[in-house]
Amino acid sequence: MSWTILHKNGLQLPQIGWWLDPSRPVDKAIVSHAHFDHLAASREVVCTPATARFMRHRLPRKRVEHRLPFGQTEPLTPDCSVTLLPAGHILGSALILLNHRELGSLLYTGDFKLRQGLVAETCATPRADTLVMETTFGRSHYCMPPSDQVRGQLQDFCRQTLAAGDTPVLMAYSLGKAQEVLASLAGLEAPIMVHPQIAEMNHLHEDLGVTLPPHRLFDDRELAGHVVLCAPAPKNSAFLKRIPRPRTAFVSGWALDRSTVFRQRCDAAFPLSDHADYPDLLCFVDLVKPKRVLTLHGFAADFARTLRERGYDALALSEPNQLDLGLQ
Numbered sequence: 658m659s660w661t662i663l664h665k666n667g668l669q670l671p672q673i674g675w676w677l678d679p680s681r682p683v684d685k686a687i688v689s690h691a692h693f694d695h696l697a698a699s700r701e702v703v704c705t706p707a708t709a710r711f712m713r714h715r716l717p718r719k720r721v722e723h724r725l726p727f728g729q730t731e732p733l734t735p736d737c738s739v740t741l742l743p744a745g746h747i748l749g750s751a752l753i754l755l756n757h758r759e760l761g762s763l764l765y766t767g768d769f770k771l772r773q774g775l776v777a778e779t780c781a782t783p784r785a786d787t788l789v790m791e792t793t794f795g796r797s798h799y800c801m802p803p804s805d806q807v808r809g810q811l812q813d814f815c816r817q818t819l820a821a822g823d824t825p826v827l828m829a830y831s832l833g834k835a836q837e838v839l840a841s842l843a844g845l846e847a848p849i850m851v852h853p854q855i856a857e858m859n860h861l862h863e864d865l866g867v868t869l870p871p872h873r874l875f876d877d878r879e880l881a882g883h884v885v886l887c888a889p890a891p892k893n894s895a896f897l898k899r900i901p902r903p904r905t906a907f908v909s910g911w912a913l914d915r916s917t918v919f920r921q922r923c924d925a926a927f928p929l930s931d932h933a934d935y936p937d938l939l940c941f942v943d944l945v946k947p948k949r950v951l952t953l954h955g956f957a958a959d960f961a962r963t964l965r966e967r968g969y970d971a972l973a974l975s976e977p978n979q980l981d982l983g984l985q
């Protein structure tokens with residue numbers, strides 16, 4: 658017997674009656690982290706305490722909430738237990754490890770990153786029989802430069818922009834990436850202002866024990882000399898119009914694609930990612946040592962093929978597989 662995994666609006670595990678990261682409300686859900694594409698108003702939820710805190714803010718409603726700290730194992734059904742382990746993606750993000758008496762172990766990564774960030778916990782690498790993994794950057798050219806180097810480049814961008822009399826505007830998603838960017842600016846001489854949406858997420862991080870560099874709420878009357886941090890926004894957005902002479906920088910792993918500056922209509926892009934890059938995806942699989950791998954998101958079919966070439970039993974869940982049938 659092996660795990661049956663149905664991929665539609667999240668992952669359904671019919672043998673145990675639970676879902677992983679459903680995007681529509683279900684009865685019983687285990688939630689890996691609090692990004693909106695992993696959230697739904699489900700009736701009963703298992704997640705880490707930090708994810709529960711973010712969820713209460715982002716999706717306030719009544720639900721049965723099981724807050725499971727990292728490393729603690731709890732029974733989910735009479736035959737199956739659950740353990741949440743750090744995924745290194747954003748604060749509180751979890752790998753979900755299920756251990757079933759007959760089906761063996763299943764590890765679901767949610768979104769994850771092996772490289773050590775400044776805010777998220779260090780990613781764990783447990784062994785598992787079946788691995789279901791995200792493969793956002795599952796092609797070989799997605800190889801991130803060292804994070805310290807990118808942080809230095811971000812700070813240089815801010816200094817040079819301010820020296821030219823312009824306003825540096827760093828654009829990063831409000832939960833997770835924005836705090837990583839803010840922490841990356843530690844030691845920068847210039848003061849920092851943040852968009853109200855990011856300020857709310859910063860407060861939650863500080864309540865959860867994270868120390869962030871000094872910053873203040875955006876105020877266009879006192880903007881001169883500040884670095885601004887906001888969520889990605891088009892150049893003609895009402896918020897950017899309040900900033901005189903903005904020079905915008907998009908902070909994302911997609912900065913490795915040359916077209917990113919053009920597509921995002923920004924002035925610069927920096928490849929600081931909260932997802933595993935291609936070498937780390939391969940490294941993660943080698944550490945987990947699974948008997949079977951199922952890939953999700955991004956270049957899922959390409960990465961599954963790469964794994965098959967390396968001798969793994971691997972298939973994509975989120976894309977049609979181009980199976981290697983050979984020449985006839």
Ligand SMILES: [Zn+2]
Nearest residue numbers: 690692746768
């Ligand atoms: Zn995410």
